Amino acid sequence: MDSDAWDERYRAAEPVWGTAPNRFVVEQTGDLAPGRALDVAAGEGRNAVxxxxRGWRVRATDFSPVAVERGRRLAAERGAEVDWDVADARTDAPEPGGYDLVLLAYLHLPAEERRRALAGAVRALAPGGRLVSIGHDRSNIEHGTGGPQEPSILHDAAEIAADLAATARDQGVALDIGRAGTVLRPVRTEGGEAQAVDTLVVAERPGERS
Incomplete structure (x- = not known):
């Protein structure tokens, strides 16, 4: 889907995914001292806000102007300060080494475009920083519920980890993959509660945080 299609989707429902943060974002960032965070493809801003x-200085980006405007509105309603930008994860050039946390939550792209987005994320990660990637796992089509139904854009933990390791080598930086696997997420459906299968990959850049 291009940005115009996402604009239409965001206009059709408010909000699309609710305003509570993703459970894995909470789980994987709750132990970190606040610093600078980059939320890539932030959607309507639930995680950024x-x-x-919690004290993070957040830059949130999305290529949908409608999503960014909704994110600004949510932040204003909750008294949170977030730096919002309309930007495409495939081409955005965030500040190198500028972020203690880089979050990519449910960014689904074809393999080559995904690698470009991951390369930007790794480049943005500061020494001592953490990168968190969450997405619908490829097995979710058969064994889960919801999410995209196109296998080519769904996540595989081993592929994400390999892409991160490869781009780190290309950039000449160290990156430790601490976790790469599938996780289950309860989802309420018309037929009752079901389980979605997600991919969670967590990596850290060695070094001392500034």
Whole structure:
């Protein structure tokens, strides 16, 4: 889907995924001291606003102007300060080494475009920083519920980890992959509660945080 299609989707429902943060964002960032965070493809800002409320200085980007405007509105309603930008994860050039946390939550792209987005994320990660990637796992089509139904854009933990390791080598930086696997997420459906299968990959750049 291009940005115009996402604009239409965001206009059709408010909000699309609710305003509570993703459970894995909470799980994987709750132990970190606040610093600078980059939320890539932030959508309507539920994770960015939650991080800002906990003291993070957040830059949130999305290629949908409608999503960014909704994110600004949510932040204003909750008194959270977030730096919002309309930007495409495939081409955005965030500040190198500028972020203690880089979050990519449910960014689904074809393999080559995904690698470009991951390369930007690794480049943005500061020494001592953490990168968190969450997405719908490829097995979710058969064994889970919801999410995209196109296998080519769904996540595989081993592929994400390999892409991160490869781009780190290309950039000449160290990156430790601490976790790469699938996780289950309860989802309420019309037929009752079901389970979605997600991919969670967590990596850290060695070094001392500034």
């Amino acid at each position: 939650w991080l800002a409320e």
